[in-house]
Amino acid sequence: MRTSGNVGGGHGGASRQPMAAAMICRVIPPPVVMCGDRRWRVCVAGRFELYLDGRGEYRFRLKAGNGEIIAVSEGYRSKAGAMNGIESVRSNAPDATLEDQTGT
Numbered sequence: 001m002r003t004s005g006n007v008g009g010g011h012g013g014a015s016r017q018p019m020a021a022a023m024i025c026r027v028i029p030p031p032v033v034m035c036g037d038r039r040w041r042v043c044v045a046g047r048f049e050l051y052l053d054g055r056g057e058y059r060f061r062l063k064a065g066n067g068e069i070i071a072v073s074e075g076y077r078s079k080a081g082a083m084n085g086i087e088s089v090r091s092n093a094p095d096a097t098l099e100d101q102t103g104t
Helices: 079-095
Strands: 002-004 017-019 025-028 032-035 038-041 047-052 058-063 069-072
Touching (some): 047 079
Antiparallel strands (some): 002 017, 025 032, 058 069
């Protein structure tokens, strides 16, 4: 049987939890991670910032816990559109795959 580290991370100890070979973990919108029938609370360090750009369009950026910008949205005509974009990132990112188109 495989084991996994403390999914909550950073909250002390080297706690190891049993993990079935085919266990699938998924993120439930903040701040819970589900692994099988187990739930762990996690620290959410990133944040979204909503702002108006120089053309008067609403945009958002996603910042990591260290303040580094890791994603910037397209421009939206309405605040509601930008908020929908944020919710889309929140709901789709946990299952996002990587499509490497660099050819290297």
